[in-house]
Amino acid sequence: MTYKNVVVYCGSHFGNDPAYAAFAGELGEALGKNHFRMIYGGGTVGLMGICADAAMAAGGEVTGIIPEVFIAKEQAHRGLTALIEVPDMTVRKQRMIEMGDAFIILPGGIGTLEELADTANQRHIYGDPFAQPPIIICNIEHIYDGLLAQIKTWEEAGFIEPSEWGNLHVAETMEEVMGILKMKTKQ
Numbered sequence: 001m002t003y004k005n006v007v008v009y010c011g012s013h014f015g016n017d018p019a020y021a022a023f024a025g026e027l028g029e030a031l032g033k034n035h036f037r038m039i040y041g042g043g044t045v046g047l048m049g050i051c052a053d054a055a056m057a058a059g060g061e062v063t064g065i066i067p068e069v070f071i072a073k074e075q076a077h078r079g080l081t082a083l084i085e086v087p088d089m090t091v092r093k094q095r096m097i098e099m100g101d102a103f104i105i106l107p108g109g110i111g112t113l114e115e116l117a118d119t120a121n122q123r124h125i126y127g128d129p130f131a132q133p134p135i136i137i138c139n140i141e142h143i144y145d146g147l148l149a150q151i152k153t154w155e156e157a158g159f160i161e162p163s164e165w166g167n168l169h170v171a172e173t174m175e176e177v178m179g180i181l182k183m184k185t186k187q
């Protein structure tokens with residue numbers, strides 16, 4: 001069995017470094033060309049829109065999950081394979097977590113960090129973390145260096161067991177991301 005449904009968490013802004021947008025576009029294209037189904041927040045704005053548009057342009061399937069409150073603000077993407085409207089952020093995150101075979105964290109803000117934390121927590125408590133889907137943090141231009149240092153601090157302080165993060169990967173290139181996604185899952 002291989003990964004098929006890839007959840008992408010990322011910002012609804014572009015960020016100040018053009019490398020963020022470039023990587024989002026490259027990721028979307030790679031997901032589409034490699035026949036992964038992209039699942040994301042459902043908007044047309046920021047890195048979300050860039051990644052989704054690139055996946056669709058490359059012939060990929062893209063499912064957006066968007067809360068009613070963000071339909072206008074994030075400009076719900078009506079050109080997707082599927083757009084699922086949900087009542088709130090809690091339902092959005094839960095649906096994304098349930099649907100994902102793998103998770104990619106692109107640059108983003110507090111919402112992206114919250115999605116990462118919820119995914120890591122929920123995926124860990126349901127069984128062996130080594131059998132869990134990969135969570136790939138894309139450390140573009142070292143945006144997540146501080147977060148990765150904090151995770152290490154939590155480990156050293158005894159609040160996180162290193163085994164709890166067996167499914168966490170850090171990637172800086174598209175080749176690294178695709179290498180992780182193309183790994184076989186446990187049989």
